[in-house]
Amino acid sequence: xxxxxxxxxxxxxxxxxxxxxxxxxxxxxxxxxxxxxxxxxxxxxxxxxxxxxxxxxxxxxxxxxxxxxxxxxxxxxxxxxxxxxxxxxxxxxxxxxxxxxxxxxxxxxxxxxxxxxxxxxxxxxxxxxxxxxxxxxxxxxxxxxxxxxxxxxxxxxxxxxxxxxxxxxxxxxxxxxxxxxxxxxxxxxxxxxxxxxxxxxxxxxxxxxxxxxxxxxxxxxxxxxxxxxxxxxxxxxx
Ligand code: UDP
Numbered sequence: 001x002x003x004x005x006x007x008x009x010x011x012x013x014x015x016x017x018x019x020x021x022x023x024x025x026x027x028x029x030x031x032x033x034x035x036x037x038x039x040x041x042x043x044x045x046x047x048x049x050x051x052x053x054x055x056x057x058x059x060x061x062x063x064x065x066x067x068x069x070x071x072x073x074x075x076x077x078x079x080x081x082x083x084x085x086x087x088x089x090x091x092x093x094x095x096x097x098x099x100x101x102x103x104x105x106x107x108x109x110x111x112x113x114x115x116x117x118x119x120x121x122x123x124x125x126x127x128x129x130x131x132x133x134x135x136x137x138x139x140x141x142x143x144x145x146x147x148x149x150x151x152x153x154x155x156x157x158x159x160x161x162x163x164x165x166x167x168x169x170x171x172x173x174x175x176x177x178x179x180x181x182x183x184x185x186x187x188x189x190x191x192x193x194x195x196x197x198x199x200x201x202x203x204x205x206x207x208x209x210x211x212x213x214x215x216x217x218x219x220x221x222x223x224x225x226x227x228x229x230x231x232x233x234x235x236x237x238x
Contacts, residue, residue, distance in 0.1 A: 009048040009124060010228070011156045012039065013147035016057035016085055018162055018218045026057055027088055035162075036092030038224040043098055043129060047228065050120070050130040050154055052147040053089055055081030061139065075139030079106055082143060086133035087111065093129055100129045105137030105146070117153050124154060144198040148205040159211055160227065161198060162218025167235030168197050184236045197237070206237070213237040 014035060021028030043049050061075030083104060090100045101123050104112035112133055113119070123130045135146040144161070151159040168190075171179040187207035190197050197203070197215055206213050216227045216234040226232035 007046055007048050009050075009154060009156050010042075011050050011052060011147060011151035011154060011159050012224065013144065013159065013161045014051060014053045014085075014089070014218060015143075015161075015163055016054035016081065017164060019053075019085055019088070020057045027085070029088075032088050032092045033095070034221055035218060035224075036089060036096055036098075038218075038222060039129065040093060040096035040098050041222075041225050042228055043127070045225070045228070048124045048127065050124060050132065050150065050156070051086075051089065052132045052135075052143055052150055053082055053085040054143040055079065055085060055135075057081075058084060072139040075141075076106075079134040079137070079139075082135055083108065083112065083133045086131045090131055093131075098129055099127070100131060102131045102133050105132070105134040108134075120150075121154060130154075141201065142199050144202040145205065148198070148202040148209075148211065151211055152205060152209040156211065158214055159206060160214045160216065160224070162224065163215060164217060164219050165215075166217035166220070166223075166233035167215050168195055168237075181233065182235050184238065187237060190237055197235075203237075 019027050019032055021031035055078050058081035059078045061071055061078040064074035065071040086102045090102050093100045102112040103115040103120055105115050107114050120130050132150045135143045147159055167181045169179045169181050173179040187203050190203050214234050214236050216223055227234050
């Protein structure tokens with residue numbers, strides 16, 4: 001076909017839970033490898049990809065606070081959990097011969113570069129996969145907000161949220177047989193109806209920056225590539 005226009009740049013948010021596979025906690029190595037393989041396929045297809053990874057498979061500040069832990073301290077522990085996940089994804093991607101950089105919002109110079117926006121952009125221009133670790137670096141935020149923030153900073157064309165469900169439904173599809181998947185929603189639909197997609201801070205940030213969000217099931221092998229081709233099931237928020 002014709003000449004390629006400037007390359008597409010996307011941010012994929014991988015929730016911590018997506019790394020658990022069938023487990024209830026922690027990391028399933030096979031699942032990490034499979035997700036890395038999916039990411040590698042998209043990168044080899046010529047797309048600039050950066051990743052934000054969550055930490056909920058290991059530690060969540062809010063859940064710890066509910067049991068009496070100081071919230072901010074718990075959130076810092078949660079951010080460190082995302083760094084563990086980032087290193088695992090980095091390793092799995094490099095086994096796919098993909099060049100990567102982990103950039104952490106909390107300085108950890110022995111294992112990750114400090115996050116510097118202009119350096120991150122440069123890495124992406126060179127075709128490296130940048131894995132953003134430690135969320136925003138601030139307690140009281142989530143990695144969803146970090147994903148919207150980094151996607152805006154990197155001027156991504158789209159933010160893809162990889163979850164365990166293939167989009168946003170009118171009700172919980174596991175509880176309600178009549179639940180339907182929305183093909184498209186507006187940011188305001190999500191905010192006004194408090195749809196459980198991403199927190200309000202993340203949605204607002206995406207809205208202000210006209211950053212489209214796509215919600216899809218990363219648990220399905222190959223789904224990232226399919227969604228990038230506009231195939232398969234997903235919900236688009238614009
Ligand atoms: N976190 C934080 N600030 C951030 C991002 C994350 O404090 O900018 C903490 C927070 O405690 C959160 C935990 O890190 O519960 C893990 O991230 P998240 O829950 O977003 O992960 P996911 O749900 O994607 O697995």
